[in-house]
Amino acid sequence: MTIDSYILNHIDEESEQLSKLYREAHVRLVRPRMVSGHLQGRILKMLVRLHNPRRILEIGTYTGYATLCLAEALPENGEIHTIEKDDEMEDFIREQFDQSNLKDKIRLHIGDALDIIPRLEGNFDMVFIDADKRRYCEYYDLIFDRVNPGGVILADNTLWSEKVLESPLPADKQTIGILQFNEKIKHDRRIEKVILPLRDGLTVCFKLRIKN
Numbered sequence: 119m120t121i122d123s124y125i126l127n128h129i130d131e132e133s134e135q136l137s138k139l140y141r142e143a144h145v146r147l148v149r150p151r152m153v154s155g156h157l158q159g160r161i162l163k164m165l166v167r168l169h170n171p172r173r174i175l176e177i178g179t180y181t182g183y184a185t186l187c188l189a190e191a192l193p194e195n196g197e198i199h200t201i202e203k204d205d206e207m208e209d210f211i212r213e214q215f216d217q218s219n220l221k222d223k224i225r226l227h228i229g230d231a232l233d234i235i236p237r238l239e240g241n242f243d244m245v246f247i248d249a250d251k252r253r254y255c256e257y258y259d260l261i262f263d264r265v266n267p268g269g270v271i272l273a274d275n276t277l278w279s280e281k282v283l284e285s286p287l288p289a290d291k292q293t294i295g296i297l298q299f300n301e302k303i304k305h306d307r308r309i310e311k312v313i314l315p316l317r318d319g320l321t322v323c324f325k326l327r328i329k330n
């Protein structure tokens with residue numbers, strides 16, 4: 119038994135729906151590696167449980183796996199908005215949400231997050247950034263004022279298969295995007311931050327309540 123399977127054996131199970139979604143993603147989709155999966159999914163749920171956000175925004179839905187995990191721990195009156203740019207994913211995503219008893223808490227938006235976010239009403243208590251690595255800084259700048267003080271910003275893949283340790287080639291815009299994001303976060307005094315060495319790196323930021 120590996121340490122990874124030991125961990126999965128000793129934490130909460132994912133629901134039957136999630137494990138079916140995960141299997142289907144591997145059969146029907148070309149990049150199933152992007153799905154959060156069992157461990158990260160349970161951690162996302164736990165973060166919602168601990169922080170108790172009422173409104174969550176996810177940037178990058180893909181299959182809806184993480185959306186469903188985040189929605190699991192939302193309070194009764196909670197909601198999650200999730201944005202996916204690839205309209206070819208819409209049928210797959212809606213199929214998943216329609217099968218879930220959490221569907222009334224989920225609002226799916228198809229389109230570019232950079233266009234959609236300015237059109238969404240209200241602020242968020244938690245944001246999960248998990249879309250185009252080249253644009254992490256843009257997403258962060260766009261959402262920052264929309265996150266309530268005391269809110270949480272999560273960003274996935276911030277270790278980027280450990281490519282953050284190398285000097286990227288000029289053409290490797292994704293690694294460059296992640297490096298720029300990590301530098302930006304490091305110097306942002308408006309937040310407390312930590313990188314969890316989970317899977318491909320999960321950055322957790324807490325937005326400070328700045329006193330005037």
Ligand SMILES: C[S@@+](CC[C@H](N)C(=O)[O-])C[C@H]1O[C@@H](n2cnc3c(N)ncnc32)[C@H](O)[C@@H]1O
Pocket residue numbers: 152153154155176177178179180181182183184185201202203204207229230231232248249250253
């Ligand atoms: C890593 S996957 C998301 C995985 C999902 N959050 C999960 O944990 O299961 C990234 C997704 O972001 C989408 N994406 C990329 N750029 C985007 C943008 N600007 N706005 C919305 N979605 C975007 C991609 O099409 C892809 O489906």
